[in-house]
Amino acid sequence: MPVTLFKNIGALLLAHATAPAVRKGKDLGEVAELKDAWLVIENDLIIEFNRMDTWDQTLKTYPNAEVKDLEGKCLMPAFCDSHTHIVFAGSRENEFVFKIKGMTYEEIFEQGGGILNSAKKLQETSEELLVESAQRRINEMMKLGTAAIEIKSGYGLTTTDEIKMLRVIKKLKQNNPVTIKSTFLGAHAMPAKFKNNRQAYIDEIIQQMLPQIAEEGLADYCDVFCDKGFFTVPETDIILETALKLGMKAKIHANELDYSGGIQVGVKHGAVSVDHLEFTGEEELEVLSNSHTIPTLLPSTAFFLRLPYPPARKMIEAGLPVSLASDYNPGSSPSGNMFFVMSLACIQMKMLPEEVINAATINASYAMELNDSHGSITPGKEASFIITEKIPSYTYLMYSFGRPCISEVYIKGKKVS
Numbered sequence: 001m002p003v004t005l006f007k008n009i010g011a012l013l014l015a016h017a018t019a020p021a022v023r024k025g026k027d028l029g030e031v032a033e034l035k036d037a038w039l040v041i042e043n044d045l046i047i048e049f050n051r052m053d054t055w056d057q058t059l060k061t062y063p064n065a066e067v068k069d070l071e072g073k074c075l076m077p078a079f080c081d082s083h084t085h086i087v088f089a090g091s092r093e094n095e096f097v098f099k100i101k102g103m104t105y106e107e108i109f110e111q112g113g114g115i116l117n118s119a120k121k122l123q124e125t126s127e128e129l130l131v132e133s134a135q136r137r138i139n140e141m142m143k144l145g146t147a148a149i150e151i152k153s154g155y156g157l158t159t160t161d162e163i164k165m166l167r168v169i170k171k172l173k174q175n176n177p178v179t180i181k182s183t184f185l186g187a188h189a190m191p192a193k194f195k196n197n198r199q200a201y202i203d204e205i206i207q208q209m210l211p212q213i214a215e216e217g218l219a220d221y222c223d224v225f226c227d228k229g230f231f232t233v234p235e236t237d238i239i240l241e242t243a244l245k246l247g248m249k250a251k252i253h254a255n256e257l258d259y260s261g262g263i264q265v266g267v268k269h270g271a272v273s274v275d276h277l278e279f280t281g282e283e284e285l286e287v288l289s290n291s292h293t294i295p296t297l298l299p300s301t302a303f304f305l306r307l308p309y310p311p312a313r314k315m316i317e318a319g320l321p322v323s324l325a326s327d328y329n330p331g332s333s334p335s336g337n338m339f340f341v342m343s344l345a346c347i348q349m350k351m352l353p354e355e356v357i358n359a360a361t362i363n364a365s366y367a368m369e370l371n372d373s374h375g376s377i378t379p380g381k382e383a384s385f386i387i388t389e390k391i392p393s394y395t396y397l398m399y400s401f402g403r404p405c406i407s408e409v410y411i412k413g414k415k416v417s
């Protein structure tokens with residue numbers, strides 16, 4: 001059995017002897033940090049860790065192990081990215097220019113761009129090509145330290161094409177060391193042909209798409225883009241209700257463009273997470289406080305679309321377990337770089353480095369229900385971690401924005417970069 005010992009770890013971050021609870025309140029502001037440490041992994045799992053003053057004994061316990069000297073570098077758990085749309089057929093940099101010239105995300109959508117543009121391209125692209133391009137994105141994300149990815153459908157927008165997308169995600173699940181969760185997002189945008197008959201599309205989702213997806217076991221979650229100009233609260237309600245009956249759990253795109261009621265309807269259906277939340281007021285904070293739903297913030301989307309940032313400080317003060325994700329997609333966040341997400345969270349949302357590190361790892365693992373296997377350095381969890389460059393402190397990871405301080409990445413005990 002291959003055992004590897006890592007010694008002279010300058011700081012072992014999020015070193016928890018047992019799997020930590022979701023981080024909120026005082027806990028969100030504290031990073032468990034073991035200085036001058038060693039770590040043992042066996043195959044794909046974390047076995048144990050402690051301080052270097054017990055190293056001699058450790059070496060005797062594992063006489064045949066491979067030893068790696070980290071020479072003072074930091075070791076931290078790999079990221080969980082609980083919100084992405086990385087199965088897509090083409091980039092949308094033309095819209096990037098429209099936005100520079102002053103058009104809004106909603107105006108571009110109303111002219112047939114945006115999600116509908118991506119749907120048209122995806123419908124014309126084969127499953128094989130979609131797998132290939134998404135795989136390139138996964139490879140890039142792994143190298144940037146991400147070990148778990150949630151991927152949504154939502155660029156199909158017909159029964160055939162939504163199922164095609166979910167089958168692509170299923171293949172990606174089978175072919176990757178990264179753990180993948182799949183989410184059905186048929187209610188991402190109203191296809192043009194249903195513009196004057198919205199109910200017919202809702203019926204297609206609840207009567208055809210959802211039952212077929214449940215039958216084939218293609219989705220872990222069901223998501224709806226519940227926002228101004230996209231799907232209404234009653235439409236979201238019936239879709240989530242149907243999905244729950246079929247055994248899927250809810251996730252939701254909410255309050256990105258307005259106070260949409262999305263947070264409330266998500267919480268009503270016990271959503272695992274509600275995501276975006278740029279428009280969150282007192283009422284929404286109250287609803288979230290009385291729930292187990294994780295508020296997931298996507299600051300690179302707010303950055304790219306020049307939206308107001310979600311009120312992260314208010315959420316933290318309200319005791320909420322804030323989580324962070326990339327929203328990697330071609331329209332509003334063409335990047336899966338969690339280091340940049342963490343820097344933005346500090347710079348633009350005034351989250352403290354400790355809060356950001358917990359939000360992108362432990363809390364994000366809860367936002368995709370992988371908290372037993374991911375999100376912290378804990379015996380029995382997967383050996384998926386980042387070895388940083390030699391840095392003065394963990395705060396440097398966020399401070400040094402735009403330049404991920406990575407030396408090596410391990411996923412399930414194997415070095416991937």
Ligand code: NIG
Pocket residue numbers: 085114115118225253256301327329330331332333
């Ligand atoms: O999360 N908000 C809705 N959906 C995506 C954007 C998708 C797109 O523009 O292609 C998002 O930002």
Ligand code: FE
Pocket residue numbers: 083084085253327329
């Ligand atoms: Fe999204």
